[in-house]
Amino acid sequence: MAVRMDVTPALRCRGLRRRYGDLIAVDGVSFEIALGETYGLLGPNGAGKTTVISMVAGVLRADAGEVSVAGQPMTPRTPAVKARIGYVPQDVALYPDLSGRENLRFFARLYGLSRAEARSRVAEVLETIGLAERARDPVGEYSGGMKRRLNIGVGLLHQPRLLILDEPTVGVDPQSRNAILASVEALATGGMAVLYTTHYMEEAQRLCDRVGVIDNGRLVAEGTVRELTALVGEHDRVVLAADGDLPAAAEKLRTVAGVREVSVGAGRLELLCGDGRAALPEILACLASAGVAVRSVELREPDLEAVFLHLTGKSLRD
Amino acid sequence: MKALAIAAVNVRRTLRERTSLFFIVLFPMLLILVLGMAFGGTFEPRVGIAAPAREPLAQELVERLRAADGIDVRVHEREDEVVAAVERGDLEAGLVVPGGYDAAVTGQGRAIVRYVVRPGIQGQQVGSVVTAVVDEEAGRLRAARVASAETGLPFDVALGRVDGVAASAPTVTVAVRTAGEADFPENLGRFDLMASSQLLLFIFLTSLTGASALIETRRLGVTRRMLATPVRAGTVVLGEALGRFAVAVLQGVIIMSGAALVFGVDWGAPLPAVLLMVAFALLASGAGLLMGAVARTSEQAVAVGVLLGMAFGALGGAMMPLELFSRTMRAVAHLTPHAWAVDGYAELVRRGGGLLDVLPQIGVLIAGAAALLALASWRLHRVLAN
Numbered sequence A: 001m002a003v004r005m006d007v008t009p010a011l012r013c014r015g016l017r018r019r020y021g022d023l024i025a026v027d028g029v030s031f032e033i034a035l036g037e038t039y040g041l042l043g044p045n046g047a048g049k050t051t052v053i054s055m056v057a058g059v060l061r062a063d064a065g066e067v068s069v070a071g072q073p074m075t076p077r078t079p080a081v082k083a084r085i086g087y088v089p090q091d092v093a094l095y096p097d098l099s100g101r102e103n104l105r106f107f108a109r110l111y112g113l114s115r116a117e118a119r120s121r122v123a124e125v126l127e128t129i130g131l132a133e134r135a136r137d138p139v140g141e142y143s144g145g146m147k148r149r150l151n152i153g154v155g156l157l158h159q160p161r162l163l164i165l166d167e168p169t170v171g172v173d174p175q176s177r178n179a180i181l182a183s184v185e186a187l188a189t190g191g192m193a194v195l196y197t198t199h200y201m202e203e204a205q206r207l208c209d210r211v212g213v214i215d216n217g218r219l220v221a222e223g224t225v226r227e228l229t230a231l232v233g234e235h236d237r238v239v240l241a242a243d244g245d246l247p248a249a250a251e252k253l254r255t256v257a258g259v260r261e262v263s264v265g266a267g268r269l270e271l272l273c274g275d276g277r278a279a280l281p282e283i284l285a286c287l288a289s290a291g292v293a294v295r296s297v298e299l300r301e302p303d304l305e306a307v308f309l310h311l312t313g314k315s316l317r318d
Numbered sequence B: 001m002k003a004l005a006i007a008a009v010n011v012r013r014t015l016r017e018r019t020s021l022f023f024i025v026l027f028p029m030l031l032i033l034v035l036g037m038a039f040g041g042t043f044e045p046r047v048g049i050a051a052p053a054r055e056p057l058a059q060e061l062v063e064r065l066r067a068a069d070g071i072d073v074r075v076h077e078r079e080d081e082v083v084a085a086v087e088r089g090d091l092e093a094g095l096v097v098p099g100g101y102d103a104a105v106t107g108q109g110r111a112i113v114r115y116v117v118r119p120g121i122q123g124q125q126v127g128s129v130v131t132a133v134v135d136e137e138a139g140r141l142r143a144a145r146v147a148s149a150e151t152g153l154p155f156d157v158a159l160g161r162v163d164g165v166a167a168s169a170p171t172v173t174v175a176v177r178t179a180g181e182a183d184f185p186e187n188l189g190r191f192d193l194m195a196s197s198q199l200l201l202f203i204f205l206t207s208l209t210g211a212s213a214l215i216e217t218r219r220l221g222v223t224r225r226m227l228a229t230p231v232r233a234g235t236v237v238l239g240e241a242l243g244r245f246a247v248a249v250l251q252g253v254i255i256m257s258g259a260a261l262v263f264g265v266d267w268g269a270p271l272p273a274v275l276l277m278v279a280f281a282l283l284a285s286g287a288g289l290l291m292g293a294v295a296r297t298s299e300q301a302v303a304v305g306v307l308l309g310m311a312f313g314a315l316g317g318a319m320m321p322l323e324l325f326s327r328t329m330r331a332v333a334h335l336t337p338h339a340w341a342v343d344g345y346a347e348l349v350r351r352g353g354g355l356l357d358v359l360p361q362i363g364v365l366i367a368g369a370a371a372l373l374a375l376a377s378w379r380l381h382r383v384l385a386n
């Protein structure tokens, strides 16, 4: 007789839907996160990441669909299940006039830790996030990176098995960002399941075992980074910094042989090509004829940006 | 327990903020002081008196003055002390009984009692009280002197006779009866009237504007984050309500004890006075919670809160005594919680009422509080339940 392994996923979402007035922000999203797995939700601003996360964390009612955490159904009305999740919201949600330690103590109490437990866990978390020295200072006096770290620290107090991070590196200096990514990696290595949203494909590539690509409230693809890049096929991504009438130039570029997708950003064109190197001379000629001055050209191997462009015809960053 | 943690954070944040402490405590105390100085005129004028210590009749005059209503008699050792104190304004008036007073009144001499007074209407009022006492004493002494001369009895025996006769002889007195009760009794301390109205005005103002803390907590995303912890929305609402209530009661306790200690304010019987404040604070925190559920921004809550707080205060008799209102306006005033609480304090402070006398007011306030809290919780619940 085989030993029956516990296969209940850390998180399971089925058919999540949510609308705000006429806008359907999340439209039938389903995914699962295995125990100890790091799962990324990758999508541009407004894709619906925060809305998904809010329903998963039980702070937002879903219009349809269900969430279960370690097999237990989660809704805004099931407080007990919330103890299984560490939720780190996108915006820093802390009292600026209280100290770092006071904020942590407060949330530790809400997570149901006893006074003694709270004291020792707060001290541990302060060490983990590297804020022990500034624990007495009001959070309002912290730098952006320190606030972000404390914001994450709150989600770790009760040692959850599932940590949900909503774009934790937005607006953070590169050094703090690196520290945050490293600590998420460390937590994942320690066996914590992580749901991580971002619109930076580098972060998804670096951290995530599997990535769900989300756009307009729908999950358009899912898989490991390798599986996803394979979707694009043998395609290169060409990124051009250019000045001129870019939309018109994009129209022309679509007729160039080998060019599959073209997306226009501010002073930027992004193309998917079968063979970037081969197509490049013709692309540049086409742009010259369209009166567009090219400032720089970048040629990239398939990555998640290319996947997103391939799947949606849009660039991840606007 | 978690509700208490939320309430405690509320109190902690309020106490930490310097400006809010100014408005919660210092400002109302200052107003009690300033308004009390300006309008609270019904205090007892101080009259200093210096009389020879070893002369029994002189001391008797002092005792009679002490017994007189409406003046606060202070005994000094020396004549020049009294005069100097009146000149400085430490006393409204002074009376100097010269040495040899007893000899003069029992013998054939003339005793001249000097009266020193500050210019102004108060000096005149005090003058009439002092003159009446001195006149009565002079009449008594004169009668004793006549009796002593006619009968040959020693003066002190004759004085005893006079007192005996005076007790039994029919005399003419003018019976003065006041119709109705005095709105503001003579013995009302100068700060008493202002203190209760400032207490109510500021508890209510603070509670309404304190709604901004609630909105701020929501805007910061902290409320939402609380809901991501194993805490029910109802617990969050309860915690916030408890926090606002604790701040209001704390404010009430500080103002009441501060005013009593610093300005000698009389709040009436302590237990009912505190209960009345607590009931009012409960209602005020209900109003604050409702504001926190309805207002969109904290600026809006502060602006509307100040406006409503002042309007309710003015309408409810916390700025101008209800006694000066017309009958209709007085009825309208009782749509505000202030009027009920003002009535309650009038009962306690001016008419010496007890708990039973203010039970109706406490009842009305608690009923109002229950209604507001229910409405606010329901609204807040809906806001949080998105």
Ligand SMILES: Nc1ncnc2c1ncn2[C@@H]1O[C@H](COP(=O)(O)OP(=O)(O)O)[C@@H](O)[C@H]1O
Pocket: A020, A023, A025, A043, A044, A045, A046, A047, A048, A049, A050, A051, A052
């Ligand atoms: N409270 C809200 N009311 C109305 N629209 C909202 C609200 N929150 C989000 N949206 C809209 O829903 C869509 C998805 O938003 P969001 O989940 O925040 O996206 P993301 O986190 O991926 O940037 C966006 O178009 C956004 O404008």
Ligand SMILES: [Mg+2]
Pocket: A049, A050, A051, A090, A166, A167
């Ligand atoms: Mg978001």
